[in-house]
Amino acid sequence: MSVNNLAVQLEGVGHQFAELRALNQINLSLPRGMTMALLGHNGAGKSTLIKVILGLLTPDSGRVDVLGQRLTSGKKPSNVGYLPENIHFYDKLTGAEILRYFAALKGESHQRVAQLIEEFGLGYAQHKLVKGYSKGMKQRLGFAQAILASPQLLLLDEPTVGLDPQASSFLYQKVAQLKRQGCAVIICTHELNLVESQLDVAMMLGRGQCLAYGTFAELAKASPLQVKIALDGLAALLVTHPYLQAFYRQGALHCAQSEQPALVRYLTTKCQRFDFTLHLPGLAEIYHHNMAQMQHCSEQGLGFVTEPVLQPMGV
Numbered sequence: 482m483s484v485n486n487l488a489v490q491l492e493g494v495g496h497q498f499a500e501l502r503a504l505n506q507i508n509l510s511l512p513r514g515m516t517m518a519l520l521g522h523n524g525a526g527k528s529t530l531i532k533v534i535l536g537l538l539t540p541d542s543g544r545v546d547v548l549g550q551r552l553t554s555g556k557k558p559s560n561v562g563y564l565p566e567n568i569h570f571y572d573k574l575t576g577a578e579i580l581r582y583f584a585a586l587k588g589e590s591h592q593r594v595a596q597l598i599e600e601f602g603l604g605y606a607q608h609k610l611v612k613g614y615s616k617g618m619k620q621r622l623g624f625a626q627a628i629l630a631s632p633q634l635l636l637l638d639e640p641t642v643g644l645d646p647q648a649s650s651f652l653y654q655k656v657a658q659l660k661r662q663g664c665a666v667i668i669c670t671h672e673l674n675l676v677e678s679q680l681d682v683a684m685m686l687g688r689g690q691c692l693a694y695g696t697f698a699e700l701a702k703a704s705p706l707q708v709k710i711a712l713d714g715l716a717a718l719l720v721t722h723p724y725l726q727a728f729y730r731q732g733a734l735h736c737a738q739s740e741q742p743a744l745v746r747y748l749t750t751k752c753q754r755f756d757f758t759l760h761l762p763g764l765a766e767i768y769h770h771n772m773a774q775m776q777h778c779s780e781q782g783l784g785f786v787t788e789p790v791l792q793p794m795g796v
């Protein structure tokens with residue numbers, strides 16, 4: 482893939498805080514128009530990585546390119562929007578005043594501010610002091626601020642914490658709209674179930690290292706997690722079709738992902754059963770598996786997984 486098509490390219494990025502290796506050999510090639518979920522336990526290095534991409538922190542090793550610009554010490558990339566975790570505004574200003582302030586900084590018009598206020602459903606509260614805004618309203622304001630200048634890269638740090646389901650769904654609708662316009666989006670979150678259907682790729686960080694990277698299908702395929710097949714009347718079926726017994730556990734059939742096509746074929750052709758439900762490993766299960774594996778390696782003194790399950794695209 483051409484470098485111009487990449488929103489973010491990281492090569493061998495590392496950073497040390499005193500004794501702590503917060504980031505270690507991070508590689509990433511994120512194309513424009515793609516959404517990446519950045520996942521990891523508390524202290525995994527997610528916010529540190531976001532700061533590196535924003536040019537707020539210069540890593541002590543590696544190369545960082547954002548929207549085709551090489552970030553050298555102190556250089557901030559342009560065309561990047563950012564919604565920090567727990568956003569705070571000067572609360573003696575109104576919502577409209579805050580957005581106009583950011584618009585002035587970013588060279589955007591009052592018309593654009595009015596458009597966003599309307600789009601984000603903040604019209605009724607635009608002249609109220611932010612002090613009186615709810616968490617969801619502040620988050621909408623923060624998100625409007627982040628996309629004010631139509632960024633080509635958007636970084637969202639825990640964007641849905643404290644939001645009700647409707648507000649979260651609104652936020653993800655906006656993300657999808659921005660993606661269609663070619664904006665790349667990085668979402669740092671612990672809300673795995675919410676982000677699962679939104680991501681194109683995910684990076685899982687553990688203690689500063691990339692444990693896994695890829696599309697959801699690639700991550701699922703690379704994990705040894707099994708597929709579960711649930712169907713009614715299984716006890717009787719096991720008697721008439723002993724072949725299935727090897728797959729039986731806790732009231733359902735379980736098989737490796739590679740065995741799934743053959744088992745499904747057996748059920749439909751030999752057993753004439755079509756009324757089963759397939760449960761593929763979800764993002765949360767894949768995540769927990771990777772974290773447990775990291776913990777296990779650590780306890781065994783094997784060191785962490787040093788290579789991601791999949792190589793970042795284009796690297």
Ligand SMILES: Nc1ncnc2c1ncn2[C@@H]1O[C@H](COP(=O)(O)OP(=O)(O)OP(=O)(O)O)[C@@H](O)[C@H]1O
Nearest residue numbers: 498499501503521522523524525526527528529530
């Ligand atoms: N300025 C700093 N000085 C020293 N250590 C730091 C600094 N910033 C972060 N760290 C440490 O680096 C590690 C990674 O922190 P980071 O904030 O990137 O984690 P995170 O994955 O964002 O965690 P969380 O999910 O809790 O927000 C942590 O151990 C943290 O204590």
